[in-house]
Amino acid sequence: MSEFHRVCSISEIPDPGKASFEVDERIVVLIHSGGQFTCLDDVCTHDGGPLADGELDGTSIACPRHGAKFDIRDGSALTMPATMPTAVHEVKVDGDDVSVRIVDESETVIESETSTGEIKEDLVRETLKKVIDPELFVNIVDLGLIYVVAFEPSDGDKVNVKIDMTMTSPACPAGPQLIAGAKNVVGQIPGVDDVEVRIVMDPPWTPDRMTEDARDQLGIF
Numbered sequence: 001m002s003e004f005h006r007v008c009s010i011s012e013i014p015d016p017g018k019a020s021f022e023v024d025e026r027i028v029v030l031i032h033s034g035g036q037f038t039c040l041d042d043v044c045t046h047d048g049g050p051l052a053d054g055e056l057d058g059t060s061i062a063c064p065r066h067g068a069k070f071d072i073r074d075g076s077a078l079t080m081p082a083t084m085p086t087a088v089h090e091v092k093v094d095g096d097d098v099s100v101r102i103v104d105e106s107e108t109v110i111e112s113e114t115s116t117g118e119i120k121e122d123l124v125r126e127t128l129k130k131v132i133d134p135e136l137f138v139n140i141v142d143l144g145l146i147y148v149v150a151f152e153p154s155d156g157d158k159v160n161v162k163i164d165m166t167m168t169s170p171a172c173p174a175g176p177q178l179i180a181g182a183k184n185v186v187g188q189i190p191g192v193d194d195v196e197v198r199i200v201m202d203p204p205w206t207p208d209r210m211t212e213d214a215r216d217q218l219g220i221f
């Protein structure tokens, strides 16, 4: 696990304000807003834009390249064209000193693994929530697009993950993006070898497959 590194004093970043720093060979943006410090990777997940140069608005920051917004508290992508979250790092304020600890992706996933280290369906489904449908702005799990998550042994202790996923319509233009996103996030879970995503249109998706959260978000009651 990485350590905290002092990056600045409180007064060096006005509220609201932000600045980028290199910590453990990673470029991060430290944000001061509403009396709180938060820290994100200084990289837009759309195409690598520098978030430190973007506009801060309360709890969101906009990428200066194509305008995608991210939540400064949890790194989630709030608007297109970004669909994947950016990494969040730990911040500690001690007296006048502000320190940052780099949290790498595998660390956050390991925390949610079972005590035996076995990969469970719940973990895969939770991880798949990072993939947001670019047209509806709701994650693919809450939309009810994930039908089956199955495992098969691979080399050593690793497993292959097979996902049956549907689309809201057969001609959904976001299909390739959602498949790539699902493979990418699940492939980062430690212990996962190969990820196969199969598109199934039978049974067809219907709005009643959405969770209540998704319905609320879309204003469907």
Ligand code: FES
Residues within 6 Å of the ligand: 044, 045, 046, 047, 048, 049, 063, 064, 065, 066, 067, 068, 080, 081, 082
């Ligand atoms: S690089 Fe950030 S929105 Fe495109």
